Amino acid sequence: MLRSFPGFRRSDLPEALEPPHDELAELAAAVERGNRAALRTFLVAIVPHLLRVVRRVLGSGHPDLEDVAQEAAYGVIDALPRFRGEGTVLHFACRTALHTAMNTRRRDLAQKRAWVRDIVDLEHIAADELGPEALALRGSLAPIVRVLLDELPAPLAEALALHTVLGYTVGEIAQASHAPVETVRSRLRLAKQALRKRIIADGTLRDVAGVEK
Amino acid sequence: MSQSIEDLSARARRANLGEAERRRLKLMLGASVEGQLLHRAGLDFDEENAVLPGDDAIAARIAERVLARSSRAPAARRRRKWLPLAAAACLITAAAAGAAARYHGVIVARRTASPPADRPPTPAPERRLSSPPPPAVSPLVAPPAITVDDAPEVDPPPPPIARRAAAPTNPSGNATPSAADLFADAARARRERNVDDAIRLFESLQRRYPTSLESRAADISLGMMQLGRGAATAALDHFRRYLRHSADGELVPEALWGESEALRKLGRAEESRASLSALLSRFPDSAYAAAARAKLDAAKSAP
Numbered sequence: 001m002l003r004s005f006p007g008f009r010r011s012d013l014p015e016a017l018e019p020p021h022d023e024l025a026e027l028a029a030a031v032e033r034g035n036r037a038a039l040r041t042f043l044v045a046i047v048p049h050l051l052r053v054v055r056r057v058l059g060s061g062h063p064d065l066e067d068v069a070q071e072a073a074y075g076v077i078d079a080l081p082r083f084r085g086e087g088t089v090l091h092f093a094c095r096t097a098l099h100t101a102m103n104t105r106r107r108d109l110a111q112k113r114a115w116v117r118d119i120v121d122l123e124h125i126a127a128d129e130l131g132p133e134a135l136a137l138r139g140s141l142a143p144i145v146r147v148l149l150d151e152l153p154a155p156l157a158e159a160l161a162l163h164t165v166l167g168y169t170v171g172e173i174a175q176a177s178h179a180p181v182e183t184v185r186s187r188l189r190l191a192k193q194a195l196r197k198r199i200i201a202d203g204t205l206r207d208v209a210g211v212e213k
Numbered sequence: 214m215s216q217s218i219e220d221l222s223a224r225a226r227r228a229n230l231g232e233a234e235r236r237r238l239k240l241m242l243g244a245s246v247e248g249q250l251l252h253r254a255g256l257d258f259d260e261e262n263a264v265l266p267g268d269d270a271i272a273a274r275i276a277e278r279v280l281a282r283s284s285r286a287p288a289a290r291r292r293r294k295w296l297p298l299a300a301a302a303c304l305i306t307a308a309a310a311g312a313a314a315r316y317h318g319v320i321v322a323r324r325t326a327s328p329p330a331d332r333p334p335t336p337a338p339e340r341r342l343s344s345p346p347p348p349a350v351s352p353l354v355a356p357p358a359i360t361v362d363d364a365p366e367v368d369p370p371p372p373p374i375a376r377r378a379a380a381p382t383n384p385s386g387n388a389t390p391s392a393a394d395l396f397a398d399a400a401r402a403r404r405e406r407n408v409d410d411a412i413r414l415f416e417s418l419q420r421r422y423p424t425s426l427e428s429r430a431a432d433i434s435l436g437m438m439q440l441g442r443g444a445a446t447a448a449l450d451h452f453r454r455y456l457r458h459s460a461d462g463e464l465v466p467e468a469l470w471g472e473s474e475a476l477r478k479l480g481r482a483e484e485s486r487a488s489l490s491a492l493l494s495r496f497p498d499s500a501y502a503a504a505a506r507a508k509l510d511a512a513k514s515a516p
Contacts, residue, residue, distance in 0.1 A: 039283065043276035048264070051272055056261050070275045077283065141254040142261060164255045167227065169220040188219055192247035199250065 024089035032080050039077070047073055049090060050097040056165050057101035059146060068104050072097035086175055091166075095176055098161055102149055109150045141195075148194055155179070156194070159187035218245060222252040226259055228497065263503045273404060392422035396431065408438055429455060433464045436471045440478070449475035466492060466499045473505075486512055 024045060030038035051069040058065060076093045083092050145164050149157045158177055162168040170188065174181045221238040224230050230238065242249045390398070399414035415431040415438075422428050436451035452472040455464060462468075473488035489505040496502065 036280075036283075040276070040280055043279055044272075047272040047275050047279075048268060051268060051275070052262050052264070055265075056258050060261070060265070066271050066275065069271070070278060073275055073279045074282075077279070140257040140260070141250065142257040145254045145258070163219060163223065164251065165258050167223050167255060167259070169223040170217055171220070172223075185217065185219075188251075189247075192251050195250050195254065196247045 022085075022088040022090075025085075028080055028083070028089045031077065043073060046076060046090065046093045049094055050076070053094045053097040053165065054101045056142070057098060057146070057149065057161065058105065059143065064104065068101055069097070071104075072100040075100050087172070091176075094166055095162070098165060099158075102157065102161060105146070105150050141199075144195065144198055148191065148198065152191060152194055156187045156191050159184055160191040160195075163188060218242070218248040219251070222248070222255060225252075226255055260503060264501065270404070389421075392418055392425040392427040395421070396427040399431070399434070403434065403438065408442070412438055429459050429462065430464060432458075433467050433471065436468070436475070440471060440475055443478075445475045445478035449479065466496045466501055469495070470501045470505070473508075482512070 024042065027038050027042050027045070031042050047069065050072045051065070054069045054072055055062075055065055058068060062068075072093075075096045079092075079096055083089065086092065142164075145160065149161055151157075152160065155177070159173050162173045162176060168176065170181055170184050173179075173188075174184045177184070179187075216234070216237065218238070218241040221230065221234055221241065225235065225238055242252055395414055395418035399411045399418060402408075402414055403411035412435060415435050418425075418431055419428045419435075432451040432455040436448045436455070439445075439448035439451065449472060452468045452475060455462065455468040456472065459465070459468075469488050469492040473485045473492065476482075476485035476488060486509060489509050492499070492501055493505050493509070
């Protein structure tokens with residue numbers, strides 16, 4: 001069920017969001033009823049997806065990938081009773097994984113800041129062998145976006161992640177984040193500006209991305 | 214429907230644009246550096262969505278841990294104090310598993326995964342719930358319609374799979390292992406890296422219950438293990454047997470991918486590419502798609 005809020009219209013949703021047949025819905029209902037066999041099948045179906053979402057958000061070198069994916073799996077099971085059919089169960093699960101991973105990034109960042117403040121162990125900080133810029137020079141903008149996910153205000157970061165990581169359209173982001181379509185457009189616009197600004201600020205990245213100052 | 218650059222970009226990434234929309238997106242991207250960057254970032258993330266070696270093993274471990282924990286204390290799920298400790302342990306196991314794990318067969322194993330080793334053997338009345346493979350779901354492609362009627366919780370009638378693969382009773386009255394039991398044992402052996410045992414158990418399963426669903430799925434596991442051992446011809450036989458007997462089975466993407474890998478290792482490059490093309494054409498959205506495209510592109514650009 002969609003929450004009603006100013007500016008939201010059902011017609012804003014793209015066709016992709018019109019409720020398709022959801023192959024996991026019946027299984028999810030059985031999981032909610034406590035059916036253990038259903039839980040096993042459900043986990044088998046969703047965990048590989050959760051793992052890949054978490055990896056995209058954290059980066060493949062993150063040491064806690066498995067733990068975060070597991071945390072996401074718990075999150076999905078816990079949140080199933082709150083799922084109201086906004087999109088498919090799989091989309092819902094992937095979104096939960098995305099948020100879990102983003103929270104982990106922000107938690108990591110806060111921890112890192114604490115280390116810097118206390119100068120407890122500089123080796124921990126030096127553990128990031130390659131910075132996002134260096135990784136981006138290998139030809140991918142994903143590492144730069146990951147940094148923005150940490151730095152941007154949460155609503156902007158969420159819109160950016162839903163679009164770039166999960167490939168959501170504006171309408172789908174609006175539905176997932178319970179925000180009006182125009183608000184989402186605005187958030188994506190600001191996120192895009194931040195991405196460009198980040199690239200422009202670095203001469204080498206600018207050349208690699210082919211962006212003029 | 215909205216036709217913003219973000220919408221067109223998202224739909225382009227799903228290969229869901231008409232010709233006119235593609236042209237429109239191209240124009241829009243040409244006119245907006247920021248749009249271009251965002252689109253490119255999205256494509257870069259899509260590239261990272263591929264299945265990696267070892268993913269199935271990681272997913273199996275996660276599923277087992279979540280299951281084990283949920284059976285002990287549902288409320289404890291919300292407590293996360295175990296996480297830092299588990300992280301250290303998982304780093305070690307992930308590092309060890311990552312090198313050797315192959316992606317596909319354990320997916321099958323997960324479907325009939327046995328209880329964690331730290332729990333006592335499942336008593337007979339409960340075995341019926343956990344032993345038969347759950348409804349087949351390929352986690353690497355859009356899952357099929359799933360019903361849970363096959364696995365009711367209280368005193369269910371034997372599910373179709375169990376009926377077909379019912380364990381015979383030997384003269385002494387002891388039940389011999391069912392197809393599901395053998396599959397679960399083989400899967401456990403495989404997870405524990407006892408490849409020889411796993412192969413022996415899977416082969417035993419296929420000899421005893423040749424028409425069971427477990428036997429069909431075992432072909433994928435056997436194929437992957439044989440591939441891992443360098444026995445590409447044997448692997449190819451298993452993948453092709455699966456495709457022959459289960460043309461519309463849930464593991465067809467895995468079988469096609471495995472077939473392609475086996476053929477490549479046998480030096481039959483053209484046939485290997487044909488398998489990849491079949492995989493892409495039948496399952497364009499599967500998790501293997503990106504890797505298959507990359508392999509085909511690489512083959513095209515090779516001298």
